[in-house]
Amino acid sequence: MTLDLTGITSKAAIHQLFKEQLGFEDWYGPSWDAFWDSIIAIVEMPPVLTLTNWEEFARCCPRDMQILRQVIQDYEVEMAPKRIVLG
Template sequence: MTLDLTGITSKTAIHQLFKEKLGFEEWYGPSWDAFWDSVVAIVEMPPVLTLTNWEEFARSCPRDMEILRRVIQDYNQEMAPKRMMLD
């Protein structure tokens, strides 16, 4: 599955995209802890999740991009062979 982050310039927007496209629960809010819980234990993730056009988000939200990179790294280690990647 590929998610296009074009136009995503806030933490709220990226989490809303994740909620809508990955089928997160209704209670899901803009939190990296909630994201982690959702992707490892609540929803069935695709074998590969590719995030494209993430550069604008990285410029707008450098701290959140750093957190997302760590989450991706941890997910890839813990959930192998499933994985997330930036393209």
């Protein structure tokens, strides 16, 4: 599965995209803890989730991009062979 992050320039926008495209619960809010809980235990994630055109998000939200990179690393350890990759 591929998610295109073109035009995503805020933490709220990336979390809304995740909620809509990955089928997160209605209670899901814009938090990295909620994202982690959702991808680990609540939704069935695809074998590989590729995030494309992420550079604008990284430029606009460097702290959140750093957190996302850490989540990606932790996810690979916790959920192997499933992966989230930056494409």
